[in-house]
Amino acid sequence: MSDDNPHSSRGSAGKSWLDRIASIFSAEPQDISDLQDIIAEAEVRNLIDNDTKGMLDGVLDVSSMRARDIMIPRSQMATVDIDHTIEQLLPILMENNHSRYPIVNEDKDHIEGILLVKDILQYTLDPTKAEWNLRDLLRPAVIIPESKRVDALLKEFRQKRYHMAIVVDEYGGVSGLVTIEDILEQIVGEIEDEHDLEEEHDIKRMASHVFKVSALTPVDEFNESFQTSFDEEDADTIGGIVLHAFGHMPEKGESIQLRGLTFKVSKSNSRRLVQLQVTCAKDNSPAEEE
Structure with missing residues (x-):
């Protein structure tokens, strides 16, 4: 039927x-x-x-996932030495634009605590507090093993209201760090901030033949500025071209020569290149931008 x-x-x-x-x-x-x-x-x-x-x-x-799967590697951690003066500290803060920094003593295996950038404002703005040191501003560092489950870590971040954890290996050596943003990006994707937006598609002259270049600069824009001929079919951005040439995720400070230009990694995270320093010969330097 x-x-x-x-x-x-x-x-x-x-x-x-x-x-x-x-x-x-x-x-x-x-x-x-x-x-x-x-x-x-x-x-x-x-x-x-x-x-x-x-x-x-x-x-x-x-x-x-475990903490080791998403941590920022030790080599890419931006840290501040416990004995740094304010004059030594400010360039680090301006270069990295983070809100929190691990404070180290001698090397990255000796974490003394965490510095919140907002905590130093009262000292830098108040002339009556000229005498101070970083030890006065330290907050406790949260230490977790590499095997820590990421979902459990996120729950702890929310319950205990901290935003950064130092990851250590089985021998107690520092492997890297994890922030609450690193976990959220696994769920919602890359979280760009105002500093990322300022750097996007940007080429800035730093010296006569040295330029700061966002890794997200499109290949055609880079070619036009530097009179190069990188293939747009190989990658959409100059960061993609450089990453492919390295053959691995390079650490900050690594450099490589391509088409007569020297590309040095000045900023990156565990997933992508962020900013490059490009040094070129005099005859192919971009014109000064207004």
Whole structure:
């Protein structure tokens, strides 16, 4: 007997969908792929959009990650020495634009505490407080093992209201650091701040033949400025060209020569290049920008 109800097939599909949802949450899933399949089907059925799917996938990814998977490596940590004067400190703060810095004693294996940039404002602006040192401003450093689950760390960040943790290996040596932003970026994607926006698509002359170049500068814009001929099919940005040439994620200070130019990494994070220092010969220096 045929079913003349035009909504019959739709109702069956809806019931099948609900049955699958119920089966997932009424019993422990066999693995995360079960949940990923449900999320993917929900997007296909337009129950969620692509951005929502991306965030849900990010949450599932975070549930299986450890601190070692997302930490900023030791070599890329911006730190301040405990004996730095204000004159030595300010250039570091201006270059990196972070709100928190680990304070080290001699080397990065000896973390004395965490400096919040806002804590030094009262000392730099008040002439009556001319005598001070960083030891007076230190906040306790949170130490976690490399094996710390990222989802558990995020919960601690929220509950205890701290934003940075120092990651150590099994021998107690510092491996890197993790911030709450690093975790959130695993879920919602790259979080750009006002400093990132200022650097984007920007070429600035620093000296006669030395330039500060955002890694996000499009290849065609870079070629036009430096009279080069990097292939736009190889990468969209000059950072992509340089990263491909290195063949690995370079550390701050690493350099490479390409097409007669010297590219030095002046700023990067665990996922991408941020800023490059480009030194060129006199005959292919860009014209001075207004």
